[in-house]
Amino acid sequence: MTYENILVERKENLAVITLNRPQALNALNRALMAELDAAIEALAADGDIGAAILTGAGERAFAAGADITEFNSMPSASEAARFSLLGQAVLDKIERLPKPVIAAINGFALGGGCELAMACDVRLAADTVLLGQPEINLGIIPGYGGTQRLTRLVGKGMAKLLCLSGDQITAEEALRIGLVDKVVPAADLLAEAETLATKLASKAPVAVAAIKQAINVGADGTLADGLAFEAAQFGLVFDTEDRVEGVNAFLEKRRPTWQGK
Numbered sequence: 001m002t003y004e005n006i007l008v009e010r011k012e013n014l015a016v017i018t019l020n021r022p023q024a025l026n027a028l029n030r031a032l033m034a035e036l037d038a039a040i041e042a043l044a045a046d047g048d049i050g051a052a053i054l055t056g057a058g059e060r061a062f063a064a065g066a067d068i069t070e071f072n073s074m075p076s077a078s079e080a081a082r083f084s085l086l087g088q089a090v091l092d093k094i095e096r097l098p099k100p101v102i103a104a105i106n107g108f109a110l111g112g113g114c115e116l117a118m119a120c121d122v123r124l125a126a127d128t129v130l131l132g133q134p135e136i137n138l139g140i141i142p143g144y145g146g147t148q149r150l151t152r153l154v155g156k157g158m159a160k161l162l163c164l165s166g167d168q169i170t171a172e173e174a175l176r177i178g179l180v181d182k183v184v185p186a187a188d189l190l191a192e193a194e195t196l197a198t199k200l201a202s203k204a205p206v207a208v209a210a211i212k213q214a215i216n217v218g219a220d221g222t223l224a225d226g227l228a229f230e231a232a233q234f235g236l237v238f239d240t241e242d243r244v245e246g247v248n249a250f251l252e253k254r255r256p257t258w259q260g261k
């Protein structure tokens with residue numbers, strides 16, 4: 001598939017997806033979201049890809065939100081709700097992808113841009129970026145999971161403060177409250193993301209997928225359900241050839257070679 005609003009690049013066993021509408025600060029229009037959806041599907045099906053990086057084209061933005069120019073063409077509440085559900089489904093797909101996805105936040109991550117970053121597994125931010133949920137300033141609310149994922153990441157009070165004020169916060173503040181996981185000099189962002197993605201892609205794939213899924217399940221439900229899920233996944237992972245290889249490699253003092261099964 002050829003894309004017009006994103007770039008998809010392969011670097012060995014990594015995929016780098018770049019949101020590519022820099023003239024609109026990478027605003028997430030419908031066409032971009034459809035392409036992102038297709039790219040994530042393709043990643044899921046590609047056994048050679050071990051991890052992905054999501055970033056924005058240009059120096060100014062990761063993504064400055066949903067494309068506001070499309071808002072006036074949503075005439076009814078039900079159509080707007082459908083827009084929200086469609087976007088949520090793309091972000092859910094990223095969150096559920098059985099491979100790590102790193103958000104390399106290179107500039108503004110506002111509204112849908114912040115929500116997209118939150119659906120990724122790890123958030124690296126350039127020290128120059130600003131993040132926030134400014135929808136309130138348009139008289140609307142976050143619709144791509146912002147009220148939910150932000151609360152899970154930073155807690156109820158801070159999520160309310162950000163969504164109700166619409167304020168933009170710095171990378172350092174985002175790090176302090178747990179909205180991003182690491183802040184790096186802007187010039188080093190992509191290299192750092194690649195180093196991390198390479199490391200995560202070098203791990204046993206079945207275990208990587210199980211860890212991601214177990215943490216997601218636990219974060220979204222009760223401790224008891226999470227623990228039950230963890231035990232079931234522990235059993236499944238224990239039954240893999242990679243577990244035999246990993247344990248034997250340790251005992252034989254050599255590096256393991258993973259088969260992904």
Ligand code: COA
Pocket residue numbers: 023024025027028064065066067068069108110111112134135138
């Ligand atoms: N949707 C559509 N276009 C957007 C956009 C968005 N979310 N965010 C920025 N753009 C466009 C601008 O309209 C402008 O286009 P133009 O050059 O054709 O006029 C271009 O991107 C550059 O943005 P501009 O506003 O001129 O840059 P700035 O440096 O003055 O301000 C922001 C940067 C991010 C503070 C400002 O663009 C902004 O507030 N964007 C909207 C953020 C938002 O509310 N997101 C949530 C949407 S639900």
